Structure formats: structure tokens, C-alpha cells
Amino acid sequence: MGLSIGEVAQRSGLSVHALRFYEREGLFANPVRRLSNGRRIYDEEDLEWLAICTKLRSSGMPLVVIRQYIELVRQGPGNEHERLELLRQHETHVETQIRELQDTLAVMRLKVRIYEDHIARGEADRLWNPSHPAAAQAGTQQECHPPEST
Template sequence: MEIGEFSQKVNLSIDTLRYYEKVGFLKPKRTLGNHRVYDEHDLKWVAFLKRLKQTGMPIREIKRYSELRSQGSSTIDERLSLLKIQEERLQQQAQQTQDYLDFIHHKMAVYQQMKTAESPDNGH
């Protein structure tokens, strides 16, 4: 498929796809007329890139991951290492979010106790 159709399928602008190609994330095949041609592998790869981006992985690490991927299976350990680093970041963020939730829940419980104590019908 050509860039316009591919852009719609992956929900990214043509400019973004060209940028992805420029930085090495994508390497579409070319027609004899030098038009970009994308296939199912490109669809899956862009979906994966978007997921990495959604996890908050820094662009430089996504770029490194992409470079390693293009080098083949000999780089699996390095790719696993990048994913492990991102996993640790996400676990830290999850813990921080849980700490925030615990704080909010504590404050809500305090207010519930205050409301109960001030209730005109507090058990009489």
C-alpha cells in the first residue's frame, strides 16, 4: 500500500511517517518510480513503535531499539535490555501512582470520618 493508505491505517500523518523513515524507524520498500510501499510487516512494526511510545520510552531508546531490530536476531539481548529498562521505569511510575492513590484514599477516609462525627443523627 502507498503512503496515504498506510497513513490512514496506522493513524499517523504522512509527515510523521516521513520523519519515522528519516530517523530510521521505517524502511519502506520503493517502486520503480521511487514511491514508498508498505506491507503488513510495516503495519505491525508501526503498531509496536506506537506502543513503545505510549509506554513513555524515550525516542532515543526507540531509535536504538529500531537500529538493533534492523540488525537481526543477534541483537535480541540488547533489545531485551532496553525493554527491561522501560519495564523498570513503568514499575516505578506504577508505584508512584499507587502512593498518590493511597494518599488520596487516606484523605477521603479522614473526611468520611469527619462527616460521620458531625452527623446530626450520630447514633442517638
């Protein structure tokens, strides 16, 4: 018989509101079926597609690109190279995001080390503090520009 919108929400982790949004935005690979009373009905294939679609969204793929990809899928065989190109472009985008996040993580780890070191030495007041009279001195430099030894 199929799955109700509530069952799909529970199994997919998406809210009912999000599922309706996906439908309105044309983000399902197949049109959402409806029963004679107007209730939406889904199948396992819809759940599989939602799993892919939510990963594409969470990785930053714009809705317009997801729609392009879906349209190509709906057209059927013969456009696999176009689909592949969309996926490759997004793969490159995700790899760039990962590198940027790794750089950000490295900065955060460094700042955590600096704070831990200052707190352990009882010198937390030497960390950057714009209202502290010594803000322009070594404490500022140490937080913004770590010593050569770190």
C-alpha cells in the same frame, strides 16, 4: 503491490506527517521502500512494526532507545540479550509510571470526594479559595489535608 502512505496512515491511526517523521528518524525496522516514481510503499510487516513502535513511544521510550532497539533488530540474531535488556529497562520505567499514576489517581479521587461532600453540604465556599477571607481557616485545611475520617 503494497500499501500507500495514505493507507498506512488510515490503518495505523498515524498521520502522513507522523509516518514521514518516523521514516526521517529511522524508526522503521526496515527501510521504507519507494516505487520508481518516489512514492513510499509499505507492507504488513511495516504496519506490525508501527504498532509496536507507537506503543514504545506512547509509553515514554525515548527515540534514542527506540533507535538502539531497531539497530539491534536490524543486525539480526545474536544480540537478543541486549534487546531484552533494553526492553526490561523500559518495562521497569513503565511500571514506575503506572505506580505514580495510581498515586495521582488516588489524590484526584480524594479531592473529588472532598468537593462532592462540601457541595452536598452546601459548604463549597469553605473549600480553598485564595481570595476568600477565610482561606487560611478550615476550608483550606480540608482541601489540602483531608480530615482523618476520609
